[in-house]
Amino acid sequence: MHIPDGILPAQVCVAGYAVTGLATWYSLGQINRRPDPSADIPKASLLTAAFFVASSIYIPLPPASVHLTLNGLLGVVLGYFAFPAIVIGLFFQALALGHGGLTSLGVNAAMMGLPALLAYHLFQARNSLGRPLREPARTGLFAFLGGALGVGLAVLIFLSLIILNIPAEVEAKAERAALLALSLSHLPLIGVEGLFTALLVLFLRRVKPELLEG
């Protein structure tokens, strides 16, 4: 789910870079507030590499198989480091695999990174909003919602950008119908990503809970 070069007009690409620049600046500002920001850099970097590699694990989704985006999970585990991690991951994907592109890097980073930050805040809210629930159901539910929200929002942004920016002559009604149909076709993927995030977070909670401290 990457937008390649040449599809979007330059104004959208520049706007994508502007949003990514702002979100990176905000994330780095939050990271620099920590007592020792450099202490978390190796952890965030190696986990960025691990997420990049883990996104190559395929999940059977009959009749095909899919690779998960893991942006919601990135938000849940890395917190404010998730946005820079996504920028770096997408940069590497553009270099190594040709996924995405250099002019569309800003748009792709905003599309994946903003939902990741929202997923982080949603997961952090488990202690306030999810108080009536018991553990581990609370962590599992909020991890599911974080994972599903991450990919769900990214899919919505992706489809909106593609459909609204390509054919100038297509009617608004047809655009809306296509957007709705394509969004609905991604529902199984959103469910699988949410479930995968919940299972993984519950596993980390049992084995290495400090990884979920954000």
Add this chain to the structure above:
Amino acid sequence: MTTLSVDSYVPGGSLLHRWDPRLKLISLLALMFAFATVQHLTLVPAMATLSLGLYAAARLPLGLWRQRLSYPGLLILGLVLVLPFSLGPTVIWQWGGVALRQEGLVASALMAGRFLSILTLGLILLATTPFLSLLQAMRRLGLPVILTDMTLLTYRYLYEIADTLATMQRAMQLRGFGQGPQAWLRLNRQVLEQRAMLAGNLLIRSYEQSERVYRAMRLRGHGQGHPGRRSDKMQTLTPLWGLTATLLGAALGLIMAEVALHHGYNGIGL
């Protein structure tokens, strides 16, 4: 992940290889964004000539370009094939229920032209600049230290972590996971749990390794306010101001031509 390679650098002695990475980055990115502004078919030959001329000047193998097309080409190919038959009212050829439309054809040609030209420029940038020089150039152009440090560390451990995952997947297969008839067609809780635990184990191993890496970095003085012997000097390369000015001028010229054509718009993007 077996064919994973972040560094697409192809050694060579061309003018573009010797160009200062900072100026190369600025000039080629400006040209890529100028290409992205093109909405008129008349400018596509100019874009193609510029990018192919630069590719020839970089003396890069043609196979590299073809290899680069493989994945991103799929989405573009889908759009380029669908749009001529679905977009616009002007039918220029019809066979039964299939109608080729002028507006869709123009939109496809524009998209393909922009995509191929930008992809070629991106490839020139990556294939004539070693990854670390590119990163150093970005750093010197103002990219935050946290981002460059994270990029360097991620790059350093990427291959190692990819090898770890390959080993873990092989071990799982040897123990019978994911085997059996049509295993790839089954999605149940057990399959999802296995994949989640595989990814989780990879994260835990990486996290534990990061703690060792951090301790080693601290012992070497990281975060103590002394940059140590780490040099920020770039390899001596030719600035090539003439080439920089030519490409920035070409980028500006394309944008101005696009604006001029927009004001004399003829309705179908030609």
